[in-house]
Amino acid sequence: MPIPTEPIGSIPRPPELVEAMRQLASGRSSPDRVRPLYEQAVRDTIQRFEATGSPVITDGEQSKPSFVSYPIHGLETLAPDGVTIAFADGHVRQLPRLTAGPFRYRTYADSFLEEAKKHARVPIKQAVISASALSLLYPQGGVPGYTREVFLDDLVREAQRDIRRCLTQGAHIVQIDFTEGRLAVKLDPTKQLLKAFVGLNNRVLERFTRAERTRIGVHTCPGGDKDSTHSADVDYGQLLPSLFELKVGNFYIQLASEKDRGRVLAIIKEHAKPDQKIFVGVIDPINPIIETPEEVRDRVLEAAEFIPLPQLGTTDDCGFAPFGDDTSTSRDMAFGKIKARVAGTKLAAQVLGV
Numbered sequence: 368m369p370i371p372t373e374p375i376g377s378i379p380r381p382p383e384l385v386e387a388m389r390q391l392a393s394g395r396s397s398p399d400r401v402r403p404l405y406e407q408a409v410r411d412t413i414q415r416f417e418a419t420g421s422p423v424i425t426d427g428e429q430s431k432p433s434f435v436s437y438p439i440h441g442l443e444t445l446a447p448d449g450v451t452i453a454f455a456d457g458h459v460r461q462l463p464r465l466t467a468g469p470f471r472y473r474t475y476a477d478s479f480l481e482e483a484k485k486h487a488r489v490p491i492k493q494a495v496i497s498a499s500a501l502s503l504l505y506p507q508g509g510v511p512g513y514t515r516e517v518f519l520d521d522l523v524r525e526a527q528r529d530i531r532r533c534l535t536q537g538a539h540i541v542q543i544d545f546t547e548g549r550l551a552v553k554l555d556p557t558k559q560l561l562k563a564f565v566g567l568n569n570r571v572l573e574r575f576t577r578a579e580r581t582r583i584g585v586h587t588c589p590g591g592d593k594d595s596t597h598s599a600d601v602d603y604g605q606l607l608p609s610l611f612e613l614k615v616g617n618f619y620i621q622l623a624s625e626k627d628r629g630r631v632l633a634i635i636k637e638h639a640k641p642d643q644k645i646f647v648g649v650i651d652p653i654n655p656i657i658e659t660p661e662e663v664r665d666r667v668l669e670a671a672e673f674i675p676l677p678q679l680g681t682t683d684d685c686g687f688a689p690f691g692d693d694t695s696t697s698r699d700m701a702f703g704k705i706k707a708r709v710a711g712t713k714l715a716a717q718v719l720g721v
């Protein structure tokens with residue numbers, strides 16, 4: 368396809384899998400009973416993804432507990448009472464708190480990729496969580512015998528390993544989920560926190576070559592859980608200039624749900640570097656109405672007025688269920704929207720003559 372188009376990652380899990388995960392979490396089921404449901408969900412998701420015509424797909428994150436917690440799920444050195452993230456509708460998500468070092472991932476994302484490759488016929492991208500998100504596991508009060516500095520060294524090494532294993536496994540792109548970027552501006556308007564996050568993620572990225580970084584990307588959004596956001600009220604102008612400091616070749620930027628897209632596009636135009644590819648969000652996963660291909664086409668044409676065509680791609684604003692238990696969007700709705708993204712991007716390419 369002349370204008371590249373890619374998903375973000377997650378697809379809502381089948382209801383029977385969500386129920387089985389709930390039973391497993393409460394000790395009323397066993398991993399052996401849930402495993403076949405995971406396998407079935409991955410197979411079905413890939414089949415339906417390919418049917419949308421999307422040239423790049425994911426496994427829909429069917430077996431990730433969430434986009435952020437997959438590496439640490441089941442670790443014994445965690446307590447449940449970590450940092451909370453407040454969403455606009457009043458619900459909160461809480462991260463665990465690290466209780467002891469050394470910090471190691473329990474699961475690397477290439478394990479999902481390996482499974483997905485068994486079923487897919489088109490390129491698969493793999494989302495990983497940012498080092499900056501996982502840095503929030505370390506408590507303000509410290510961890511006995513394990514300094515924050517040593518923790519960050521361990522974290523950088525683990526985050527690098529997570530990305531490298533996915534590259535080695537043949538991921539089309541490894542996408543770093545950086546939803547806490549925009550949130551950081553809300554938590555600290557002086558932007559010191561955002562700067563620290565960008566700096567930490569660049570410590571990971573500096574361990575890759577320029578060529579490798581063309582296969583690495585970053586996703587920004589205001590959060591998306593239970594049809595609500597955590598930082599949509601933060602001005603994009605406060606985030607985007609710092610975002611483009613990240614040493615990656617691809618940016619997946621929520622845009623469809625922005626009130627003033629032209630203003631955001633102008634900021635992107637000003638700050639994106641010539642070797643950075645910009646995938647603009649043309650689908651809003653939170654809006655319960657499926658976009659028409661013509662609507663998508665017009666959003667792409669609007670973006671093409673600001674972003675040079677060789678740098679332009681399209682994506683969804685966010686995943687459709689970043690947290691595994693989020694059932695606010697149906698699978699049919701998610702795939703319908705993806706189909707519209709693919710069709711609308713093709714229409715735009717025809718208009719633009721590419």
Ligand SMILES: [Zn+2]
Nearest residue numbers: 588684685686
């Ligand atoms: Zn997102």
